Amino acid sequence: MSKVELITSHLVTHLVEKIEQASTICILTSFVMKSGVELLQKPLKRAADRGADIKICTGDYLYITQPEALRKLHSIHEKMEIRLWNSNGVSFHPKAYLFHLEKEGHLVIGSSNLSKSALTSGVEWNVAIENDQEIFQEALDQFTKLMYHDQTITINEESIKAYHEKYEVYHQKHPNLARKWSQLEEIELMLPGIEPVRKEELEIHEKSEGYGEIKPRFAQIDALAELEKTVEEGYMSALVVMATGLGKTYLAGFFAQRFKRILFIAHREEILLQAKKFFSSIMKHRTFGIYNGKQKEAEADCLFASIYTLSLDQHLKIFQPNEFDLIIIDEFHHAAATSYQRVLDFFQPTFLLGITATPERNDNKDVYSICDGNVAYRIDFLEAIKQEWLAPFHYYGVYDETDYSQLTWLGTGYDEEELLQAQLKDEMADKILSSWKKYKKTRTIVFCSSIRQAAFLSSYFNQNGYQTISLTSKQTEYRREDVITLIDKGKIDAIFTVDLFNEGVDIPAVDTLLFVRPTESLTVFTQQIGRGLRLHPEKEHCVIIDLIGNYRNADIKLSLFNTEAQEGKAAKAIVPTVPNSCVIDLELHVVNLLKEMAKKRQPRKEKLLQSYLDLKQEIGRRPTYLELHLKGQADSIQYRQEFRSYISFLDWAEELKEHESRVFMKHKDWLAEVEKTGMVKSYKMVVLLAMLKRGPSQWAKLITPQEVAPFFHQYLTEKEYRKRIDFSDKESKRLWEYDEEKVSNLIIKMPMTKWSGSSKGMISFEQNEFTPNVHIEKDEEETLFNWTKEVCEYRLHYHFERKASH
Known part of the structure; x- marks a missing residue:
């Protein structure tokens, strides 16, 4: 039986008691103060020492959270996970404490933030709920969604340092914080177009198109054939990249029929x-279950699980590692996130299938390595349009007069309040309305940058005689499924939204997309365009109306439409090449703006530096070369092009210590050689990796082909994708069964002879001995070894990733 208790004083006593007992501790608080952290510091450390799973999420709203409080939290225990919500000026007020005890969940929710006064003597009301599993599990699920949301960042020394700088700037600008806070709260309560909120449970249900007999269609036929081939060839994982609207989920269902127990994971x-x-609808004789915050139907043949629920230890460990034959990860570009990695590290399925429409997220390039680089099938939206599997588009670039260069850039987006001051003007709304009336067709989705902009524009359109609705994650006066039905039937003209229709939800009848936001993420822009490209009997083409100003990425976003764009490069021309059925029409002011932006584009060195510094802040230390490639915003190959080597870039950026700088100056030619040596195959770096296995003091000594042969063969045959890419031509295929003499002869003929011949004296291969010509002092060994290893590992990863994606 559930128990509810009202706590009006000294909450800290209650919290400490539960911390001492709990196996899972989740704290969600709008801000943290040093005084509050000090109250809980010792019990949290004791809990972490005994292995409790501790997660803390707080926010930067109005910069009330103290930097010293974050430092103190971060210092408690290395296994505690702490993240900061980037509010961009939008209110963030949760206060909740969740504890998973031996037999039940315990939830405290109310008014107390993590400060001494709130936890001890302040006037605070909090309710403790015990033995109500449904409420607790829902709260836990919602907490995890916030904890791992794209708007949160990991707390580490670098991110604290960056937050501290913003904190100081903000408080210099806003010394009277309490008055400013009150003003912002009042603004939110008086937003135009927002009615009182109803407490209704909201779900989005896509209105499915009737396809008659359910069988593979369009791209699904080719993709399914490639997946079947992948299984037959012995692969254990694969990635399928299919444009939005081609039926990725149905494809996964058709493929899943051959497996007994299936786990489908989504966010x-x-x-x-x-x-x-x-x-x-495909497998009528199986059982199907949901595993999320509310439902736990764990015994079903096909289980559909929320990643936010499954990633918690208490849920993950009710399963066996080999419980599922097939695991499917939907929207696979999220799979490199911490929550997914925890799940993928735990399970050992017979086969792992990733499906996505957008695999090119710069912060998740390593999704390829999760499925061993095996891209079984790929088709983007431009190719699908050519095949007439998606609707063509008519794109209209409309000039936005806003001067975005005057707005503060906060790393992930523009300052919310400054952006709103520019957007919430009648003249701006009138320009948007006029452009929409000029180009629109019948049913429109409008993508806005904030909830307040969506409400403002929806109200303005309605005042001018149109029927529109503002539908956002914070607004519940309408059921989302009802709004989707209204737009589908043509009962309303437009839906104004922020992020509800990026993934997983489609309205095929939508034939107009209106973008009234700066494009901050090219991935999100691609996802949103996909909302209008699904085929529909009443749709000949989709109209895309896009406001283009001098905001970040404005001059490269059109490269997404270019059928001739090269890998790693933005389209050179202002107007890209599109399928014949599509149209791109840019206003003259837009053409001139893009030309001007191209001339004034930030120098590449400065862009590379900023990308590096952003990543350093994210992970809390100097990133390795491979981390820079996997998680950095800039294309990693540009560091070599601009600086000869990554280490040379670090020296230029003054990121090397004095000793490191001396080592670099002495050995910069060697590092550049490892970076730039040509590689049709991976063989050179595999030889170097074999040498590095000998450790810091021995790696650069001479080595023979016979010594390299066992490692060389094992490395290239232990992973199917390596064998397929670099060890399956006529000559090397004969060596799948190890033969030392034949493998040694291949090493002599290929990497050793060719590398020594092209290295301009940096490498020798004489009398069957392969040697780098570097003289290394004792105090240089560790540093040069680590740098050489970084470059080697990066080049191997980059080589196989690039080959696998073709």
Whole structure:
């Protein structure tokens, strides 16, 4: 029986008691103060020492959170996970403490933030709820969604340093914090177009198109054939990249029929419900279950699980590692996130299938390595349009007069308040309305940058005689499924939204997309364009109306439409080449703006530096070369092009210590050689990796082909994708069974002879001995070894990733 208790004083006593007992501790608080952290510091450390799973999420709203409080939290225990919500000026007020005890969950929710006064003597009301598993699990699920949301960052020394700088700037600008806070709260309560909120449970249900008999169609046929081939060839994982609207979920269902027990993982509830519906229509004799905050149908043949629920230890460990034959990860470009990695590290399925429409996220390039670089099938939206599997588009670039260079850039987006001051003007709304009326067709989705902009524009359109609705994650006066039905039937003209329709939800009848936001993420822009490209009997083409100003990425976003764009490079021309059925029409002011932006583009060295510094802040230390490639915003190859080597860049950026700088100056030619030596195959770096296995003091000594041969063969045959890419031509295929003499002869003929011949004296291969010509002092060994290893590992990863994606 559930128990509810009201706590009006000294909450800290209650919290400490639960911390001492709990195996999982989750704290969600709008701000933290040093005084509050000090109260809980010792019990949290004791809990972490005994292995409790501790997660803390706080926010930067109005910069009330003290930098010293974050430092103190970070210092408690290395296994505690702490993240900071980037509010960009939007209110963030949660206060909740969740504890998973031996037999039940315990939830405290109320008014107390993590400060001494709030936890001890302040006037605070909090409610403790015990033995109500449904409420607790829902709270835990919602907490995890916030904890791992794209708007949160990991707390480490670098991110604290960056936050501290913003904190100081903000408080210099806003010394009267309490008055400013009150003003912002009042503004939110008086937003135009927002009615009182109803407490309704909201779900999005896609209105499915009737396809008659359910069988593979369009790109699904080719993709399914490639997946079947992948299984037959012995692979254990694969990635399928299919443009939005081609039926990735149905494809996964068709493929899943050959497996007995299936786990489908996604990060949105509506995707789980949709997938369950699709799978059950294909496999009528199986059982199907949901595993999320509310439902725990763990015994089903096909289980559809929320990543936010499954990633918690208490849920993950009710399963066996080999419980599932097939695991499917939807929207696979999220798979490099911490929550997914925890799940993928735990399970050992017979086969892992990743499906996505957008694999090119710069912060998740390593999704390829999760499925061993095996891209079984790929088709983007431009190719699908050519095949007439998606609707063509008519793109209109409309000039936005806003001077974005005057707005503060906060690393992930523009300052919310400054952006709103520019956007919430009648003249701006009138320009948007006029452009929409000029180009629109019948049913529109409008993508806005904030909830307040969506409400403002929806109200303005309605005042001018149109029927529109502002539908956002914070607004609940309408059921989302009802709004989707209204737009589908043509009962309303437009839906104004922020992020509800990026992934997993489609309205095929939508034939107009209106973008009234700066494009901060090219991935999100691609996802949103996909919302309008699904085929529909009443749609000949989709109209895309895009406001283009001098904001970040404005001059490269059109490269997404270019059928001739080269890998790693933005389109050179202002107007890209598109399928014949599509149109791109830019206003003259837009053409001139893009030309001007190209001339004034930030020098590449400065862009590379900023990308590096952003990543350093994210991970809390100097990133390795491979981390820079996997998680950095800039294309990693540009560091070599601009600086000869990554280490040379670090020296230029003054990121090397004095000793490191001396080592670099002495050995910069060697590091450049390892960076730039040509590689049709991976063989040179495999030889170097074999040498590095000998350790810092021995790696650069001479080595023979016979010594390298066992490692060389094992490395290239232990992973199917390596064998397929670099060890399956006529000559090397004969060496799948190890033969020392033949493998040694291949090493002599290929990497050793060719590298020594092209290295301009940096490497020798004489009398069957392969040697780098570097003289290394004792105090240089560790540094040069680590740098050489970094470059070697980066080049191997980059080589196989690039080959696998073709």
